[in-house]
Amino acid sequence: MRSRRTLDDLPAIPVAAENFETLGSPEAFRQTLLALIAGARQRILLATLYLQDDDGGREILEALYAAKAARPELVVTVFVDWHRAQRGLIGKAKSSGNAAMYRAMAERFGPGVSIHGVPVQRREVMGVMHLKGFIIDNAVLYSGASLNDVYLQRHQRYRLDRYHLIRSRALADCLAVALDRALGQSPAVRPLNVPNIPKTENIRSDIIALRHELARARYRFAGDRIRQGEIGVTPLFGFGVRDNELNRAIVELIRQAREGLVLFTPYFNLPGLVQRALDARLRDGCHVLIVLGDKIANDFYIPPEEPFKAIGAVPYLYEGNLRRFCKARQRFIDAGGLEMRLWRHEDNTFHLKGLLVDDRYALLTGNNINPRAWRLDLENGLLIHDPNRLLAGHHRAELESILAHTQRLAGHEALEPFEAYPEPVQRLIKRLARVRADRLVNQVL
Numbered sequence: 529m530r531s532r533r534t535l536d537d538l539p540a541i542p543v544a545a546e547n548f549e550t551l552g553s554p555e556a557f558r559q560t561l562l563a564l565i566a567g568a569r570q571r572i573l574l575a576t577l578y579l580q581d582d583d584g585g586r587e588i589l590e591a592l593y594a595a596k597a598a599r600p601e602l603v604v605t606v607f608v609d610w611h612r613a614q615r616g617l618i619g620k621a622k623s624s625g626n627a628a629m630y631r632a633m634a635e636r637f638g639p640g641v642s643i644h645g646v647p648v649q650r651r652e653v654m655g656v657m658h659l660k661g662f663i664i665d666n667a668v669l670y671s672g673a674s675l676n677d678v679y680l681q682r683h684q685r686y687r688l689d690r691y692h693l694i695r696s697r698a699l700a701d702c703l704a705v706a707l708d709r710a711l712g713q714s715p716a717v718r719p720l721n722v723p724n725i726p727k728t729e730n731i732r733s734d735i736i737a738l739r740h741e742l743a744r745a746r747y748r749f750a751g752d753r754i755r756q757g758e759i760g761v762t763p764l765f766g767f768g769v770r771d772n773e774l775n776r777a778i779v780e781l782i783r784q785a786r787e788g789l790v791l792f793t794p795y796f797n798l799p800g801l802v803q804r805a806l807d808a809r810l811r812d813g814c815h816v817l818i819v820l821g822d823k824i825a826n827d828f829y830i831p832p833e834e835p836f837k838a839i840g841a842v843p844y845l846y847e848g849n850l851r852r853f854c855k856a857r858q859r860f861i862d863a864g865g866l867e868m869r870l871w872r873h874e875d876n877t878f879h880l881k882g883l884l885v886d887d888r889y890a891l892l893t894g895n896n897i898n899p900r901a902w903r904l905d906l907e908n909g910l911l912i913h914d915p916n917r918l919l920a921g922h923h924r925a926e927l928e929s930i931l932a933h934t935q936r937l938a939g940h941e942a943l944e945p946f947e948a949y950p951e952p953v954q955r956l957i958k959r960l961a962r963v964r965a966d967r968l969v970n971q972v973l
Contacts, residue, residue: 535780535889538911539751540760543696545918548759550926551691554681557671558584560693564664565591569599573663573704574606577656577894578613579643580676581629583683588675589633589641596640607659607711610645610728611652613720630721645720646711647735648742648767648906650728655904660894663704666697670910672881672894678827679879687827687877690792690926692892694910699761702749706763710745714738742767742906760913766895767906774895774909775902778883779805781911785885788815790927792880796820796850797898803853810860815867819930821878822870823847823944829877836952844953847943854940861939868937871930880930882909887920889913 551557565572565588572592579585596604614625630643646657662669673679673689711717716734718726728735747763754760766774782789782805789809798806810816823829823843830840850868860866871878883891893909895901912919937943946954 535777535784535911535913536915538762538777538913539749540754540762540911540913541696541698541702541749542752542754542758543694543699543761545757545759545914547695548912548919548922549693550922551693552926552929554673554679554686554688554691557669557673557689557691558680558682560691561588561662561669562591564662564667564669565595568595568602568664570601570665571603571663571704572605573603573707574675575657575659575661575707576606576608577658577674578608578626578676579606579630580674581626582677584677584680585626585675586629586633587680587682589629592641593633593637597637600640604641605707605712606641606643607646607657607707607717608643608720609652609657610647610718610720612656613645614725615652627720627725631723634721641721642719643721644711644717645725646717646738646906647728647731648739649904650732650735655906658894658901658905659707659908661703661908661910663700663707666695666700668694668696668700668703668910670694670892672879678877685876687879688871688873688930689879690882690892692910694761696761698749699763702747702763706745706747706765710742710765714741743770746773754913754915756916757918759918762911762913764909764911766901766908769903772902774893774907775799775801777909777911778802778891778895778897781883781885781889781891782806782809784889785809785814785816787886788817788884789886790817790819790884791897792819792882792930793897794821794879794881795826795896795898796846796853797900798849798853799897799899799902801902802897807857810857810865813865815865816860817867817869819869819871819880819934820850821880822872825872825876825878827877827879832950836950838956841953841956844949844957848946848957851940851943854937854943858939861937869931869934870937871934873933884923884927887917887923888915890919890923 592604613627648657649655671689671691678687716738745765764774766772826843828839828842882893890912895907
């Protein structure tokens, strides 16, 4: 997609609007995923950042083995990030990560479920496999959620995301073929549920070759005209700063908004191109609603009464970005053209991302709309074309449910001042600013 090409010029897969469903909660997401797995007849392909070694992750993995045992002809493949699968949680004791569970499950249940690690870079900090989408027979369950207790709401607490189910053989085939071509056929993508996993340095040349292939990867499909009662779906890849079709679509969605734009992001660190596109919409009188998590709803937040770790400064860095953003646009907030909403619900966390534009377009994506997603991670998304506004009710209901736990931000002065931050947070942020490392940190957060 060229930079000035309109969204309507993009090819799209027609889908009957009745085959598009919005799920309203993590519990509904979990139950739908388990039901789809149990009923699978031909294929199960899962792309997710991680499948965690906890109750939620084990429930999904056991369901995959049970489906395979019930139908031996079933193809079951899971793609996760290579690095994330082989380390413990940040701030926790060092461990061999989720891969240990994958191997234990394979020894317990036998072969049949393939779990592959995707090394987008030689180091996790420089990029991860962030593709999303669960393809089960002819259904696509799309969410930015990964698979663990909190995303699946196994034990009261949850991490809120967006969840959509699209039933379309053409879309499912398109996503499945792309996963196989881009990842399944690469020598860099190795099984993780086997005894001997190579070290990252031993597959260095394969990783470099994979990166070159990913830079050219595209979803291949025959687009068609959207007819009465249908919507269109355009799958998009995003990788790297050059020729990134997902990044361009995000900017073009903002540019083409006329009446109203909703942007969801969990980590407030908008790329410069996005900020400039938003500013242009504000100047033209378009209403812009940005929904993000309060710092307390950030998954890296550490309560002040708990021992401090450096990672706990991250939510405060994001709030600093938010403060500067609002201060520079206070006149639009005061006039009502820019509406900032902070989400917080008890001790739950927030992980929403994507766009809604004029009741004509929607973007479902795992892209956090930040510099890391823009430059480093392997991303994808589904652009929804809805010229007849058939899904307007879906989007309104989803948005109302999300906004129920938000508060409108009156401006930068309503945020907690820097001086009120915990002392360890203040010291770390001052140290980063003193050596001018805060900007660098923002590029990889």
